[in-house]
Amino acid sequence: MAPHPVVEYTSEASWAMVEDKFSPYAKETLAKLITFMEEEVFPATKLAHAQLPADPEKRWKTVIPIIAELKEKAKKLGLWNLFLSKAHYPEHGVPLTNLEYAVMAEILGRGGHMAPEVVNCSAPDTGNMEVLARYGSPEQQKKWLLPLLNGEIRSAFAMTEKNVASSDATNIRTSIRREGDEIVINGHKWWISGAGDPRTKVHLVMGKSDPNNKNNYNQQSVVIVPADAPGVKVIRPMQVFGYDDAPEGHCEIIYENVRVPLGNLVLGWGRGFEIIQGRLGPGRIHHCMRSIGAAQAALDLMLQRVTDPGRKTFGKYLYEHGSVVADIAKSRAEIEAARLLVLSAALQIDRYKAKGALKEIGIAKFVVPSMALQVIDRAIQSFGAEGVSQDTELAARWAGLRTLRIADGPDAVHIQQVGQRELKRMPRLVQKNAECKRREKALFEKAGIKAHL
Structure with missing residues (x-):
């Protein structure tokens, strides 16, 4: 079969x-x-x-x-x-x-x-x-x-800000305040994906609505802003290694005295962090899922390149030179391992929702993009100069994937969070180790042997 x-x-x-x-x-x-x-x-x-x-x-x-x-x-x-x-x-x-x-x-x-x-x-x-x-x-x-x-419109999510360390979202400065029956937004955002698309009709904007709240995580709110609202100014598309990703783009935007109805507030005042945590968890794992496919596609291209009779050098196929076969094997192993991380995270989300799968999502988020970049880099090397040109998809894929080590939280943040979660297991490990030591001592005493524990 x-x-x-x-x-x-x-x-x-x-x-x-x-x-x-x-x-x-x-x-x-x-x-x-x-x-x-x-x-x-x-x-x-x-x-x-x-x-x-x-x-x-x-x-x-x-x-x-x-x-x-x-x-x-x-x-x-x-x-x-x-x-x-x-x-x-x-x-x-x-x-x-x-x-x-x-x-x-x-x-x-x-x-x-x-x-x-x-x-x-x-x-x-x-x-x-x-x-x-x-x-x-x-x-x-x-x-x-x-x-x-229905696919009738597209959208943007405006969170990252210029001149702000946005990996800590409590630093966000964009002002969101109530004025009568309206909400007024003022702020400077950038790297806002999708904002350049002519089909984009709505932005979801995160900003600071209660800067004096004692709880840093209750200071932010999310507001729906029509893309054509007065005061929404798309300044320019940002480039990723020279790619502008038109027509969607990643744009720099200024919101200058933008006014929207009070009914455009999402969920409630001070609920911004709750919203982005619910949003970013599944989004991070979706990126990782697609990254596995990108890595697999690059490996397939590499296999075709190194076995192409027209690409022989010094009378040998490319795979007969140097470490090419080892690179193929490493790429296959890395893709298989990364896929298991992604499938595990997806299963955890199904069982416990995104909040109950934060560890698995975090691990996948800092492992998978780096893996995919490495596999694509090996494929680029097998193509030589063509690999970094516009004549293959490899250069553009590498550029896009490199952003994933920054987007939705940089690697360092996810590594720190996973490490801190591991450290929380220490009290239980110490307790279990002490219990094991007591049992070991009892066994030595019962056997009449002096223990050096």
Whole structure:
């Protein structure tokens, strides 16, 4: 019997571990997704790049035709909003677990930025939809969530600030204050993903609403801001190693005396940290899922390159030189290990929600992007100068993945948090060790042997 088609994208061992945890619906959706990616999306990647104008002005106003076309096809196939689990969002979600989606997200990760967008599973919209589905009022959901779920609009999440150490979100300075029946926002944000897209109609803005609150984590609030509200000024797109990621972009934005109705406050005053913790946990693991796919795609390209007869040097295939075979083996091992971390985190989210899976999410967040960068770097090396050019996807993938060691919390923060969680186990370990020592001593005394414990 031929293996399930997902094995070509993951591995026999990985699929064997999770297959019995997949519902019939999930298996059917997975098979449908693989077919759609292979027959429609992956072949269209270069066309999507070609349809993006080189003109600096036009590229920020363009809706890429092939992506819009593929979105309609995906929606008709039921390959839509796969990230939103019905278990956590009964009203708006799809009947997939996070574990089931993890495998699908890895496949999406092979298609770069385009594949997740085509099935309405791309950031920052995914996190914003989760926020509105979990915390939004009925009115907010009707006005903003439903159009996002339908793919009619896109969105931005404005948290990171210029001239502020944003890895500690208590440092945020953007002012959010009430004035009568309105909320007034003033602040300077940057690296705001999605803000350059002509389809982006709404920003979720986090700022400081109660700076004198004794609890640092009750000082912040999140407000819904229409993208075309007076005072919203997109200053410029930020570049990542020279890439501007048009038309979505990562923009610098000034909010100058922006006024929105009081009803645009999400959840309540001082609930900002609660909201971002609920938002960032699943978002971090989604990034890791896709990073596994990006690493796997890079390894596949490397395998093709080093076995290409046309690329022989000094009469040998590239894989017959130096440490190439060792690099292939290391890449395979690293991908397999990282995938297990991601699947474990996804399973924990299914069981205990994101708050109960913080350790697993944190470990995956600082391990997986670094792994993927290393695998892609080896692939680049096998391609030589072509690997760092625009003629392969490797350079752009490396640049995008490098941001993940900073985005949604830098590596150092996650490492510190995981380490602190480990240290909390010490009192129990000391107690258990003392109990073991007492038992050892009793056994020596019973045997009549002098113990040197």
